[in-house]
Amino acid sequence: MENLINSKVKDIEISGIRRFFNMVSHYEDVISLTIGQPDFPTPDHIKQAGIQAIQDNQTSYTHNAGLLSLRKAIEHHVSTTYQLSYRAEEEIIVTVGASQALDITLRTIIQPGDEVLLPGPVYPGYEPLIRLAGATPVFVDTSENQFKLTSDLIEANLTNRTKAIILPYPSNPTGVTMTEDELKAIAETLKKHQLFLLADEIYSELVYEQKHTSIATFQEIHDQVIVINGVSKSHSMTGWRIGYLLAPAWLSRHILKVHQYNVSCATSISQYAALEALTRGSEDSKKMREAYKQRRSYVTRRLQEMGLEFAQPDGAFYIFLRFPLKGKSTMDRAIQLVEEAGIALVPGDAFSEYGKGYMRLSYAYSMKTLEKGLDRLEKFHLTS
Structure with a gap:
């Protein structure tokens, strides 16, 4: 069989x-x-928010995109922390961890025969999702370039089949991240091509000497960028499985369809815990x-x-x-x-x-x- x-x-x-x-x-x-x-x-206050949600019988389905209160908290968080502008009602989807956000995004934008660029070495969870969506992962050697996927490396590896780029910084496994100037150069390259860019920023709260810059701050590529983030690493909530994605409204409505038939919604109890994390857990x-x-x-x-x-x-x-x-x-x-x-x-x-x-x-x-x-x-x- x-x-x-x-x-x-x-x-x-x-x-x-x-x-x-x-x-x-x-x-x-x-x-x-x-x-x-x-x-x-x-943190205890986050755990208590989850317990309180159970006691208050907040155990039913939520909106497919997640609790509006949580989406508004995400809107406020990314605005004040990273200067990103995404509307809670149309451009934010709460997911079952960052991994599910990546999966539903790739399944929305990828078709058989497409290629997806990603830096090598890189977290091994991307390649299977790309292949399951019917595309081919193209690893770009960054080992001689401080492990950074720069604009020059992107340009050198683009083909007429390239559909998307994955930009996962700060990086797992290297811990390196990108400067604002390096991201600006990538944005300049991206706007010349009809490509998507998935910015996996799950470690954005764990940047040390410099402040994290999101490539989504460059408005000229707003329609091409999907930001993936969550509370797993920032608030030590890996088992609660709450991530989120940010994307322009025209794209979010298509991703939401895949999300709906995949999981209906993220766990209600975990969403209330994440709400506590993002409102009172800075x-x-x-x-x-x-x-x-x-x-x-x-x-x-x-x-x-x-x-x-x-x-x-x-x-x-x-x-x-x-x-x-x-x-x-x-x-x-x-x-x-x-x-x-x-x-x-x-x-x-x-x-x-x-x-x-x-x-x-x-x-x-x-x-x-x-x-x-x-x-x-x-x-x-x-x-x-």
Whole structure:
């Protein structure tokens, strides 16, 4: 019967991050710095808002696009924080996490035969969604360009089949982000072509030295840009599964149709929790950001002392470090780290072929865990 399964589904694989995590989960006494999961609990006042929603019987369907009160909170949040102008009634859709926002957007704009540009290395969740929508992912090598998908790289890789570009900054796995000037150059390129751009900005609250700039601030490309965001990383709400997308009204009404038949609406209880996060939780994300910044400083200092090269992370909570392979594959080297040093890092080629020779380290862990893990990494690096 397996031959009856959709061939596109059979051809995709479980994320390389999860495959590696599952592969090493049976090892004992391993410090895992693999998963991009905030180690903070959801703030109490947000949890209480979810509990209160249950007690108030707010457990029925909401509007397909989400609670209007939440959409208005999103409208206000993106306006005051990122200077973006999107109308709650027509241009904002609340989704089941950022992943579902990406899925329904791609299924709306993509047709078989299209191509989608994305930077390599990159989060592995994009490629399967692109393929399931019938398009071909085109990975652009950014490893010699500070891991940034610049306007020049975009121009060099456009074809007559290019339908969309994915711009995921701050980046998973590298932690780098884009400057306003770099985004302006991309906007200048984009307006010359009939293309969509999906800006995945889920880590926008976790930018350290500079303020996050959204490419959607450039009004000349307003009709071409879809912004994806959510509360998972900013408020440590990964399990609540609330994301949102911002798009011009003419496009949102089509995306909403796919969303409606996909999930009807995001979970009502989680929407009330997200409403609390976005109206009274601004200090929560600031406290978490400061903690991540301190961890980043510690980890980068330790790696520099070890003589390991890495892209300087501007945001998110990842470091992408070049790791000597010593004649092994990236995967085998990562397994060797687990078996001989008791530390797990994600092999870089989980993020496309352009991650070969790198490892992703997540510092979304306590300082105690980071200290112990880096001690093991240092010992291995000096002796292996």
